[in-house]
Amino acid sequence: MALERSDARSDSRTDARVDPDRVRRRLRRRAERIERREVAEAVSKLESRGDLTDEQRETVRRLGAVLRRRLTSRPDAALERASGGGATARALARLFDADGETAIAAGERSPETE
Numbered sequence: 001m002a003l004e005r006s007d008a009r010s011d012s013r014t015d016a017r018v019d020p021d022r023v024r025r026r027l028r029r030r031a032e033r034i035e036r037r038e039v040a041e042a043v044s045k046l047e048s049r050g051d052l053t054d055e056q057r058e059t060v061r062r063l064g065a066v067l068r069r070r071l072t073s074r075p076d077a078a079l080e081r082a083s084g085g086g087a088t089a090r091a092l093a094r095l096f097d098a099d100g101e102t103a104i105a106a107g108e109r110s111p112e113t114e
Contacts, residue, residue, distance in 0.1 A: 020082040020089040026098035027079070031072045039064035 046052045082088040
């Protein structure tokens with residue numbers, strides 16, 4: 001199998017159980033931080049070009065929220081179904097860097113890495 005480890009060493013994170021609820025919370029918080037940052041940047045750029053109405057500003061905010069929900073809905077649903085912190089929870093935690101060991105608090109990473 002292509003995904004099998006080629007060496008005999010064991011990865012402790014692979015063997016450990018991951019709390020799906022904790023991963024869901026981390027995923028949501030991270031997505032919300034990214035949403036806030038990207039919406040603020042979009043609004044700022046639009047304001048610098050000229051007049052931006054309150055309605056347009058609200059539209060940008062709603063678009064950001066919709067995109068966040070759409071991007072996280074499937075991983076969130078998979079984590080909701082995951083029981084006992086098995087392979088699904090571990091894979092999603094690693095994919096979204098939300099497994100607790102590698103998750104980094106806001107401000108410790110540059111925006112380009114998120």
